[in-house]
Amino acid sequence: MMKPLIEVRNLVNKFGAHVVHDGLDFDIFPREIVGLVGGNGTGKTVLLRSIVGLQRPTSGTVMIEGKDINRLDTKEFLNVQRLWGVLFQKGALFSNLTVIENIAFQLKEKTTLAEDVINKLARMRVDMVGLPANAGAKYPAELSGGMIKRAALARALVLDPKILFLDEPTSGLDNVAAESFDQLIRDTVDYLGISVFMITHDLDSLYSICDRIAVLVDRKIRTGKLQDHLKDKHPWLQEYFHNKRARFMTRG
Amino acid sequence: MSLYYTSQTGTAAAALDLSLKGHWSVLSLPAIRREIEEIPLAGIKKMTLKGDALEDFDTSAAWYLNDLLAGLAASGIKAAMTGFKDNHRRVFDRISGFRPEEEKLPQKIHPVRAFMIATGRNLVEIWKDCIRGIGFLGEFLAGIPLRVFQPKRFRFRSIVFHINEAGIKAIPIIALMAFSIAFVTGYQGAFQLQKFDATIYTVDLIVLSTLREMGVLITAIMLAGRSGSAFAAQIGTMKLNEEVDALQTMGVSPFEALVLPRIIAIVISLPLLTVIANIMGLLGGYIFSYSYLDYSYVQFLSRMQEAADMRQFYVGLSKAPVFALLIGIVGCMQGLQARGSAEDVGRKTITAVVQSIFLVIVADAIFSVIFTKLGI
Numbered sequence: 226m227m228k229p230l231i232e233v234r235n236l237v238n239k240f241g242a243h244v245v246h247d248g249l250d251f252d253i254f255p256r257e258i259v260g261l262v263g264g265n266g267t268g269k270t271v272l273l274r275s276i277v278g279l280q281r282p283t284s285g286t287v288m289i290e291g292k293d294i295n296r297l298d299t300k301e302f303l304n305v306q307r308l309w310g311v312l313f314q315k316g317a318l319f320s321n322l323t324v325i326e327n328i329a330f331q332l333k334e335k336t337t338l339a340e341d342v343i344n345k346l347a348r349m350r351v352d353m354v355g356l357p358a359n360a361g362a363k364y365p366a367e368l369s370g371g372m373i374k375r376a377a378l379a380r381a382l383v384l385d386p387k388i389l390f391l392d393e394p395t396s397g398l399d400n401v402a403a404e405s406f407d408q409l410i411r412d413t414v415d416y417l418g419i420s421v422f423m424i425t426h427d428l429d430s431l432y433s434i435c436d437r438i439a440v441l442v443d444r445k446i447r448t449g450k451l452q453d454h455l456k457d458k459h460p461w462l463q464e465y466f467h468n469k470r471a472r473f474m475t476r477g
Numbered sequence: 478m479s480l481y482y483t484s485q486t487g488t489a490a491a492a493l494d495l496s497l498k499g500h501w502s503v504l505s506l507p508a509i510r511r512e513i514e515e516i517p518l519a520g521i522k523k524m525t526l527k528g529d530a531l532e533d534f535d536t537s538a539a540w541y542l543n544d545l546l547a548g549l550a551a552s553g554i555k556a557a558m559t560g561f562k563d564n565h566r567r568v569f570d571r572i573s574g575f576r577p578e579e580e581k582l583p584q585k586i587h588p589v590r591a592f593m594i595a596t597g598r599n600l601v602e603i604w605k606d607c608i609r610g611i612g613f614l615g616e617f618l619a620g621i622p623l624r625v626f627q628p629k630r631f632r633f634r635s636i637v638f639h640i641n642e643a644g645i646k647a648i649p650i651i652a653l654m655a656f657s658i659a660f661v662t663g664y665q666g667a668f669q670l671q672k673f674d675a676t677i678y679t680v681d682l683i684v685l686s687t688l689r690e691m692g693v694l695i696t697a698i699m700l701a702g703r704s705g706s707a708f709a710a711q712i713g714t715m716k717l718n719e720e721v722d723a724l725q726t727m728g729v730s731p732f733e734a735l736v737l738p739r740i741i742a743i744v745i746s747l748p749l750l751t752v753i754a755n756i757m758g759l760l761g762g763y764i765f766s767y768s769y770l771d772y773s774y775v776q777f778l779s780r781m782q783e784a785a786d787m788r789q790f791y792v793g794l795s796k797a798p799v800f801a802l803l804i805g806i807v808g809c810m811q812g813l814q815a816r817g818s819a820e821d822v823g824r825k826t827i828t829a830v831v832q833s834i835f836l837v838i839v840a841d842a843i844f845s846v847i848f849t850k851l852g853i
Binding site: 307320321332335336337338339342345346349350352353364365366367382383384385416417418 | 502503504506507510535536537540541544564567568571572575576816817818819820821
């Protein structure tokens with residue numbers, strides 16, 4: 226059995242009296258793509274934010290490579306932070322920087338590389354995520370939705386993280402753009418050998434690129450392959466995987 | 478001893494074997510480059526790079542290795558890679574397929590030419606701003622009579638909200654500023670007037686400057702900074718968030734929903750705040766006269782009545798709606814111009830404040846000339 230890259234144990238998140246997660250356990254293993262689904266307001270984003278340390282859970286532990294991220298001092302935390310890259314839902318590119326500058330940002334902050342090397346590395350990544358060469362000099366406001374996602378992916382990958390967190394990577398993209406973005410993720414993940422944890426509502430992504438699917442129901446997580454979830458009798462899962470759109474996909 | 482490779486002279490003459498080792502990653506890349514660049518290459522014709530001892534090999538390292546091989550080939554050294562682990566080899570093969578886009582060097586422009594271009598652009602921008610401003614004013618004025626007949630469309634709640642934001646919440650700071658400025662004016666004036674034995678005229682100085690100029694000017698500049706900026710930032714953010722477009726698609730004019738209430742609110746607030754500023758200025762003047770010149774309030778009031786009549790008060794107050802209109806129009810107009818990014822909202826906010834303060838001062842100068850010519 227492979228050692229998990231990320232272990233979430235007994236996670237509890239409460240906002241006032243509202244309990245979002247109640248004793249949630251969850252693992253992410255190396256080299257797998259895990260998709261997270263769940264109804265609106267079930268705390269998918271809260272879970273992601275707890276894992277990457279943007280939000281301190283009410284109780285429970287989040288471990289990456291065996292280290293509890295909430296018990297690290299600042300310096301150690303900076304080191305584990307390098308292990309993940311995050312692609313936010315709207316890209317969250319810095320609007321005052323060009324695409325190249327966005328990608329180069331962490332290289333400038335975290336390494337002592339010479340300016341021209343940083344520049345070349347950043348420009349290589351423009352090509353790596355399939356952006357046209359002239360996109361590098363553009364500002365985020367001049368990019369289309371799909372290009373923003375690609376630029377944000379390049380930025381998230383710039384320090385070669387071991388795990389990539391994606392919050393609804395294909396939301397707001399048309400079918401063709403979504404499909405090609407999915408393929409880009411699958412392909413990139415395969416040759417880099419990294420893990421991906423993605424929140425998604427895109428059934429296409431779930432079926433085509435996810436190795437495992439995690440479902441957030443009743444404040445806990447159920448993981449499994451698609452087939453396992455199809456057999457699950459829980460009403461929400463029944464609804465989710467057996468509604469008209471889903472049936473259309475599984476019949477495939 | 479190097480951390481990232483071990484070398485041995487190759488079996489053939491003029492050959493070098495490098496066995497790469499350790500963590501070849503983006504963080505160690507500067508050190509790797511330093512070590513590799515120190516390898517003496519004189520007389521080397523052939524090079525073998527072994528990768529079996531590598532622990533880490535990330536995309537940045539792969540890119541560097543690819544770059545290195547290209548460099549070696551260019552200087553006539555045949556280099557080959559052997560023994561790389563499968564996953565490293567895979568990364569290298571993919572990365573070597575990506576080409577960094579060629580950097581386009583910005584065309585060099587003569588500084589004088591650049592200056593001329595910038596000046597021209599700015600002039601055109603200023604001209605466009607003027608036209609837009611006049612258009613805005615027209616739209617505002619044209620909108621007023623329509624609403625007098627349709628009071629329902631006056632958006633009473635919105636106007637009251639903005640009067641609270643722009644007017645009532647500004648009272649403390651404006652009161653404090655007017656008080657201090659009058660106090661300082663008195664302080665500076667008294668010691669000059671003392672030389673002519675005319676300290677009693679300090680009261681004239683304070684009263685006239687407060688009523689005619691300082692009261693309204695301080696209020697206007699304060700509101701330009703406080704509300705002009707807020708208008709630009711609020712409307713600008715709504716514009717970025719497509720809220721302005723949403724209004725438009727619902728058939729509600731953004732001008733009517735966003736701009737009019739704000740301008741009406743500031744046109745109502747600024748004169749009222751001016752009255753408060755005047756009162757506080759006179760109070761500041763009195764406190765100064767009392768504490769430094771030992772005037773009783775009877776003395777102060779009688780001198781004040783001799784120095785100024787209601788006309789002085791009206792002169793100051795008559796400027797207030799005009800200043801308010803300038804601040805409101807510039808703030809809202811800049812907000813609606815925002816496009817693209819959060820940075821642009823910031824830039825438009827700055828422009829709104831700078832332009833409205835500038836326009837207020839220009840308008841004040843014009844008023845001065847008019848009032849002087851009219852002998853008021």
